[in-house]
Amino acid sequence: MRIRYxxxxxxxxxxxxxxxxxxxxxxxVFTGAVANRVNNALHATNPQLAVTELDQVIQxxxxxxxxxxxxxxxxxxxxxxxxxxxxxxxxxxxxLASNEGQEDFWQTRKELIETLGITPMHSPxxxxxxxxxxxxxxxxxxxxxAALLMFVIGITxxxxxxxSTYVTVGRSKLxxxx
Numbered sequence: 001m002r003i004r005y006x007x008x009x010x011x012x013x014x015x016x017x018x019x020x021x022x023x024x025x026x027x028x029v030f031t032g033a034v035a036n037r038v039n040n041a042l043h044a045t046n047p048q049l050a051v052t053e054l055d056q057v058i059q060x061x062x063x064x065x066x067x068x069x070x071x072x073x074x075x076x077x078x079x080x081x082x083x084x085x086x087x088x089x090x091x092x093x094x095x096l097a098s099n100e101g102q103e104d105f106w107q108t109r110k111e112l113i114e115t116l117g118i119t120p121m122h123s124p125x126x127x128x129x130x131x132x133x134x135x136x137x138x139x140x141x142x143x144x145x146a147a148l149l150m151f152v153i154g155i156t157x158x159x160x161x162x163x164s165t166y167v168t169v170g171r172s173k174l175x176x177x178x
Contacts, residue, residue: 012154019147023140033060035123038089047096047108054093061086071124080124 037053044050061067071080095108 009154009156012150016147016151016154019143023144030127033057041092041096051093051096054089054096058089058093061089066127071127080127082124082127085124085127 034057037057041050041053041057044053066082067086068083070082
């Protein structure tokens with residue numbers, strides 16, 4: 001019986017670990033490819049450098065089809081509007097590209113920081129994980145709940161597997177039964 005409980009527990013804990021790792025990996029890749037580059041563009045000291053960074057971000061988003069849609073799991077919301085966010089990035093890039101003189105750059109940079117945000121990234125919530133479409137968003141959402149349930153069940157089986165079953169003997173005295 002112990003081997004079965006331990007095997008089930010290990011299986012559930014591995015499933016939870018794989019799901020968590022995949023989610024963290026997607027966030028890390030997106031942060032490196034998009035969020036950090038937008039932050040670099042916001043803090044660039046010349047327009048050419050900022051345009052180069054935003055070009056790389058826009059190219060990454062185009063390659064992965066992250067140009068429209070919504071990241072809402074059940075209902076689309078304004079916070080998850082990918083199209084608005086993408087168009088904002090493209091217009092920021094165009095504004096910087098049209099700015100030929102260094103004298104206007106600092107004013108343009110100030111406007112971009114106000115538009116795109118001072119934090120490293122104002123992006124639609126969950127875009128790094130839920131951006132593939134409605135079906136994938138649902139799969140990630142429900143697999144997350146399943147992974148959490150598996151984690152709890154796994155911990156329960158490991159706790160049950162340690163052989164420490166207590167029974168009440170007399171008045172509120174616990175006796176360990178092997």
